[in-house]
Amino acid sequence: MNARATIAPETIVVGAGIVGIACALQLRLAGCPVTLLDRGEPACETSFGNAGAFAVSDVIPLAEPGVLAKVPGWLLNPLGPLAVRWRYLPALLPWLARFVANSRPARVAALTSHLAALLNRVNDDYAALIEQAGVGYLWRRHGALTLYRSESEFQAAAAAWQSKRVHGVLWRKLTRAELAAKAPQIAPVWQVAVEVPTWSHVDDPYLFSRGLFDAFVQAGGRFVRDEALSIGHNAQGRVAIKTARSGELAAENAVVACGIWSDRFLRQHRYRVPLESERGYHVTLPNAGVPLHHFIECASEHFVILPMAGGGLRLAGTVELAHRDAPPDWRRAHILVERAQRILGLFDTSDMSVWMGNRPSVPDTLPVIGPAPDVPGLYFATGHGHLGLTLAATTGALLTEQICRREASLDLTPYRLTRF
Numbered sequence: 001m002n003a004r005a006t007i008a009p010e011t012i013v014v015g016a017g018i019v020g021i022a023c024a025l026q027l028r029l030a031g032c033p034v035t036l037l038d039r040g041e042p043a044c045e046t047s048f049g050n051a052g053a054f055a056v057s058d059v060i061p062l063a064e065p066g067v068l069a070k071v072p073g074w075l076l077n078p079l080g081p082l083a084v085r086w087r088y089l090p091a092l093l094p095w096l097a098r099f100v101a102n103s104r105p106a107r108v109a110a111l112t113s114h115l116a117a118l119l120n121r122v123n124d125d126y127a128a129l130i131e132q133a134g135v136g137y138l139w140r141r142h143g144a145l146t147l148y149r150s151e152s153e154f155q156a157a158a159a160a161w162q163s164k165r166v167h168g169v170l171w172r173k174l175t176r177a178e179l180a181a182k183a184p185q186i187a188p189v190w191q192v193a194v195e196v197p198t199w200s201h202v203d204d205p206y207l208f209s210r211g212l213f214d215a216f217v218q219a220g221g222r223f224v225r226d227e228a229l230s231i232g233h234n235a236q237g238r239v240a241i242k243t244a245r246s247g248e249l250a251a252e253n254a255v256v257a258c259g260i261w262s263d264r265f266l267r268q269h270r271y272r273v274p275l276e277s278e279r280g281y282h283v284t285l286p287n288a289g290v291p292l293h294h295f296i297e298c299a300s301e302h303f304v305i306l307p308m309a310g311g312g313l314r315l316a317g318t319v320e321l322a323h324r325d326a327p328p329d330w331r332r333a334h335i336l337v338e339r340a341q342r343i344l345g346l347f348d349t350s351d352m353s354v355w356m357g358n359r360p361s362v363p364d365t366l367p368v369i370g371p372a373p374d375v376p377g378l379y380f381a382t383g384h385g386h387l388g389l390t391l392a393a394t395t396g397a398l399l400t401e402q403i404c405r406r407e408a409s410l411d412l413t414p415y416r417l418t419r420f
């Protein structure tokens with residue numbers, strides 16, 4: 001036998017959001033026969049309406065101490081950056097307790113290093129996929145601007161920015177004049193901006209995800225539209241997925257990439273991964289007519305502005321802790337328009353649409369990537385929270401190394417589900 005023979009095992013990826021699509025495409029490009037299974041059309045859940053950012057500077061975990069101190073104030077405002085549906089609070093308490101436990105300085109330092117190890121390679125991991133899929137026309141590498149109203153507001157975040165720099169993030173503080181030159185639309189009340197030149201965004205995350213999906217199919221990948229009900233092993237020892245309509249699908253490996261719905265398979269195998277929805281909203285304004293280049297982050301109000309094709313805008317962000325199936329509170333989307341107009345001035349809101357999605361979040365902000373310890377051939381790629389679009393290609397690259405038994409480019413121990 002040729003010891004250098006390529007290992008490319010047959011694999012089923014469950015879930016065709018951006019994470020599952022990127023995993024399926026990477027595995028297919030490595031030569032694996034791949035079936036991608038989704039109960040709906042690809043990229044029509046959380047990956048449909050996100051803010052399109054490759055947020056490479058988000059190396060600080062969400063549970064940093066500075067954030068916890070602000071939570072009580074935020075909760076007093078039902079339309080503030082963070083809202084909790086109080087009836088859901090008892091169910092949320094275990095997740096919240098772990099979130100707080102992750103805010104210890106030593107833990108924040110460790111998590112920052114683990115996040116940076118993923119985020120520092122995002123652009124490289126995406127480059128090959130984007131070229132393969134021919135979606136480079138959607139990828140805008142203009143950087144991001146994070147806005148502060150005042151120097152003191154910036155100073156409150158300065159330690160976090162220093163930590164980012166230590167972890168490899170390039171950034172530069174702009175003067176008001178430099179900001180005006182780069183983005184003249186931004187109102188003078190925004191005194192300080194930080195530019196992150198390596199940040200990039202895609203014009204439309206749905207079209208982008210669909211482009212990667214089409215590349216997967218063109219490369220010989222198979223898509224099955226059906227619901228996975230359970231995952232076990234068949235008499236031949238292969239991983240076997242029971243589906244609602246297509247009977248049993250079997251392969252050497254399966255990857256669960258079902259976003260917030262991954263809990264079904266985690267529970268089935270008795271893994272205690274705290275996975276909750278951090279719900280977020282968007283407003284898309286196709287006719288806004290604002291010719292922005294940079295992605296904009298409004299630090300004080302925790303929302304972002306994505307420049308879309310033809311001067312359109314998408315406003316997105318804020319966190320609502322609620323059951324994933326609770327009815328949306330559309331006021332949280334509409335309020336973003338008024339806030340964006342405080343930055344960019346009045347713009348055309350005709351044909352505006354609103355959307356709500358479920359960020360699949362674990363309390364330590366690290367995605368869950370790697371094999372299931374007690375179920376041979378089963379892998380998880382979930383829990384990407386605010387960073388699913390950003391980390392999809394990297395997740396696919398890391399899992400492909402595992403499944404194809406290639407040399408690991410990163411130790412996956414910090415990301416495995418056994419950490420919970």
Ligand SMILES: Cc1cc2nc3c(=O)[nH]c(=O)nc-3n(C[C@H](O)[C@H](O)[C@H](O)COP(=O)(O)OP(=O)(O)OC[C@H]3O[C@@H](n4cnc5c(N)ncnc54)[C@H](O)[C@@H]3O)c2cc1C
Binds near residue numbers: 015016282391
């Ligand atoms: C307002 C907002 C803004 C955001 N902005 C950004 C951003 O700028 N950058 C960024 O990186 N991230 C961002 N995110 C987060 C990002 O959108 C998510 O992390 C990402 O979409 C998660 O992708 P996923 O593939 O894990 O899940 P999903 O996109 O939800 O896909 C899961 C798929 O699994 C399928 N599925 C579930 N159960 C089953 C089953 N039993 N059988 C078959 N199929 C099943 C579903 O149908 C779905 O298609 C944002 C999120 C929100 C809400």
